[in-house]
Structure formats: structure tokens, C-alpha cells
Amino acid sequence: MKKLAEWQLALPLTLAFASIFLAPLLMLVGVSFFNDDKITEPGFGQWAKFLGDPFSYKVIFDTMMLGLKTVCATILIGYPLALVYLDASPRLQKVLIFVIVMPLLLSVVVRTFAWIVVLGREGVVNTVLMQLGVISEPLRLLQTELGLVISLTQIEMPLMLLPLISVMSRLDPNLRDASAALGASRWRTLFTVIVPLSMPGLVAGCLLVFASSTTAFISQTVIGGVRLIYLPLLIWQQSLVVFNWPFAAVVSITLLISVLTVVSALSWLGRRSGGYVHG
């Protein structure tokens, strides 16, 4: 039998990917260039409608801001957590990694509904704060961006922590000792040695969290409700409520392009810093 070339072995998978991912994407682009919701009359009408409406830009901006805020929150909480993990004893590390990975084992729906219980008017947060006398009226957390960022931060945290921990635990532990022996304080060591060398993990984490939180339809709608409108909700409304598929296609492509732009910028930063590790 003739020996198969590598590209021939990869061919079935390539064809499967092409038919499952690439073809629908091309169809989506095609559908967006129709004026009417019956997909009969080609034209730029839907694009003109979407791009001519200031509301669209507000939704794009809100969606990107939601992603950026979630990324910032996961860094602020995740980075110190990764440092704690790094210093922990091997036994504690096992417990921590279980706690970190566990959210991934639960359905997003379950995690989101759990946050409703925590953040609701009668929820844990409000009950505790009221009993401590910090507030007299229950805080409004559900259907606010703050509540959404809080829950997305928890939901997306594993995506930040796993790449971060994987890069950090490959760092030579002697580097920290070397830095200390040379007279650097802990903060100096953190910002001049550990942070620069953990950049690849940080960038990978940001990328995953951003892409995941901007498209987190379930969490956005269940916690944000109908008052907060993000691109995924808009797509859902247009395609499954109003049945205007061309307009939904326009919004989908906008979402794709917006996320890809930010993600490419992040991964460009990642490539610039990537060469330092494994030196």
C-alpha cells in the first residue's frame, strides 16, 4: 500500500471542519447581504440599518466593555490567587486546583442560577450586608452590569487561572531567590521578574476570558435580564423572536469582528512577550 502523506491523513478532518464551520460562516456572510427577512432581495440594507443606528454602537461598546471589565476583574483576583497557588505546599496545591477546575465541571446554567440566589434581593449578599447594618435597603445587583461582572468573573475564572498557573509553575524558583539575594524587595521581584515572565499565561488567560465573557449569552440574559442588551442577546432577538435573519447575521458578524480585533491585539502582545519563557 502506498504510504499516505501527512496532508492526506489530515484531509478528512479538514473537510469536516470546512463543512461544519467554514460553510455556515460563509452562508452567514451571504445572508447578511439581503435586504428583507425572507432572504429574497440582495442588498446592503441591513448593514446600513445596523451601522446607521447609534444604538448599535452602544451595544457593541457595552459588549466590549463587559469583556474588558470581566478581564480586569479576573486578573485582579486571579493573579494573586495564582501567586498563592505557586507558594502553596503540594497538598494545598491539589486542593486549590480542584477548587479552580470545579466550576468547569458544572453547567453554565447551574452556575448562573446559583448567582441569582447569591445576588438576589433576598440573596446571601443582601442578607449579610443588611444584618451587618452596612445597608438599610437591599442592593440591586441582578440586572445590573456590576452583578453580571461579578458572576462572569467567577464563571470565567478557571480560564484565567489555568494558563496563568501553567506558565508560572514552569518559572525557575531560583529566579525569585536570585532577585532577593540581589537586594530586590518582594514587590520589585513581582513586577520586574514574575509579571514579565508570566505574560504569556496572562495574555492567554485574558484572551480566553474576553472571548468567553463577551459571548456568554446565558449569563448575560439570565443575570442581565432584558434591561442590559449585549450583542448575543441582540442576535437571539433578531433570529429567534423577530425572525430577521439577515439583521441577525449582520450583528453576528459584528460580534465576530469585534471580538477577533481585541483578541488579535492581545495575542500580538502575547507573541511579543512569549519569547522570554523557556529561555
Place this chain on the structure above:
Amino acid sequence: MQSTPAGRTLDVEDLTVRYGQALAVDGVTLAIEPGEVVALLGPSGCGKTTLLRVIAGFVRQAAGRVRVDGAAIDHLPANQRNIGIVFQNYALFPHMTVAENVAYGLRARGMRGSEVQARISRFLDVVQLGGFRERLPRQLSGGQQQRVALARALAVEPSILLLDEPFAALDRNLRLDMQIEVKRLQRTLGLTTILVTHDQDEAMSVADRIAVMNKGRVEQFDTPVAIYDRPQTLFVNGFIGTTNLMNGKVSAREGGTATVALDAGATLRLPASADFGLGAPVLISVRPEQLALSSVPGPDAWKIVPGLSLPIGAQLVHEARTADGASLKIVEPRRTTPSDTARIYCTLAADARPTLFPRST
């Protein structure tokens, strides 16, 4: 060299380190003179690296003190001790150039501008890497990386220099070059230096004094020659160099000498301390080069069964077995004439200095 900082004394007093229940370092005391190179030598797990890490401030001791020039430094964190350290894997900052690595400690001390540049140039010249300022560590060979690590540690003008198995990752030829280089630098700077190693040749060639460690304790702290010629414990005796052990018994005593009857069948008169009383069972340790082969029987010669003879460099190593079953190694200079097969007796060479150890029966 513009300035020659005077070496500091380093005193380790009754130092004990525990990892959980295990004693990693068990009551170690060392008094190190200014400008001296001391090697901590021992098998892996003997506590030598832990001792180094306590001096550097990375590990806290359970008991005991570390003093530099008489002042205790135990309360100081690692970044305020001003102790330079070179790691086995060099631990250069991979995202910084050679110059930035050398400047790291200077900037951490608040030094700025032209002063930093002057120091970088000076110390890169010292390690002969003046032309490599802008390289990244991964673009350098192992020996060059080590020079950078050395320059980085020396640039801050530390009071003590610690070397943690610094030559282990280098190949044989380069290792000797670097050992000479480090010794030269240490001499010019007059730095008190501690070297951790498991390589006895390295300890012998680089150090002024060697502390042989075993199971968290210092077995002997002495000059390389004294450690080789007069090992004080059976562990040091076996760990340093090659040695032959023979069983015997003290058969007579007069003053500082004892007459020892070997189980192999000979009597030897040896200097011995009063600890070895009449009838005491002893172990006699003799270096292979302190034994000689002979064809003449005598009261101080014991019979052997010759085994293999191996030429090793300029020497010939004979293997032999005594009447009581001990195996011996005898080394003599290699000659062109074939050795005499009638030499079935073994004696002490004229300058032999065997060591006596008590033997438990």
C-alpha cells in the same frame, strides 16, 4: 580592580534546620576567616545546600546564629543581607540582557545612570564578557552564562559570596577553566566564599578549607591535605579519596604507639591515641598509594592473593585479596618493565600514614 573590599568573617554557630520532623542541618558550627574559600562537601541530602540557603536568608533556621563580621544577620530578610549567590542553573533573568542582569542588583539598591553603566562595564570586563552586553542569556553558552551570573553577583559588592554547585553543569574542560577563573576573582577581590559541592576534586582544588558534611553534621573541617591525610571519622575516610580498610587488634601499647596485629597476618607499629587500649579491635585505613608490594616475607608483611592490575594514566592499580578476605587496592607508578609475579606480600610504604578507627565487634 579599583577597590579591594576586605574580606569578612563568617561565623555559623550551632545552626539547626528542621524540615518537618527531619533535621536537615544538625548543630553546625563553622568559623570562616576573611577572604577564605570554604567548600561544603558531602553526598546529596547531607544538608550542605540547606546550610547555604540559611546563610543566604532563603531558609529560616530552627536554632543557632549566622554572623558576618561578628554581627548577627539572622533577623534580616534575604534582600537586606548583601550576600551574593551563584546558582547551579545560574538563574539569570531570561527576559533581560546581560547588561540588565548585571545592573539588576545595582538598580534594586537605587543606583542610577552613569554609575550603573560604569559598574556593568567594569564587572563584564572582569569576567571577560565586555562584548556581550546586549545578548539575552539564551544566546550564551553555559560557561558564558555562568560568567554573567558571577558578574551579577559580584557587581553589588557583596560581603560574602556563595556558590551553589556552580560548576556541575559545565563540561570537564570548561569546569577547570572556570574553577581557576573563580579562584582568581576571589583572590583579587578578597571575598570570603562558600562553595557547595559534591565533587571532592573540585573542593580540593578550589577551597582553602573543606567542611565534610554527612547527615546534617560537619564531620571534619580542615585543609584539603589534612582531610586527605588525617581523616578524623570513618565517613570522611571513605568519602574522600580511595582507601583500604583492614581489621586488626591492638596487641601491645607503649607511649604514643600501638602494635596492631592484622587479621591478615602481620604486626604493624603505628602511632595511636590513648583511646586505643590493649586488645581494642581497630580498623586500619591506608590509602592505595601508601601500600607496597614485595616478594620478601617479614613480620610487617602480610600475604595476599594478587588479582587484576589496571593501568590508569601514569599509575598501575593492583587489586588483591588478603588471607582474611579483605580486598585491597594498591597503586604504584607504572614502569616499563613487567611487574614481578612473585610479589605476593603487601607492606606499608615508607611514608605511609595509616589511620586507626575503633571497630565495633
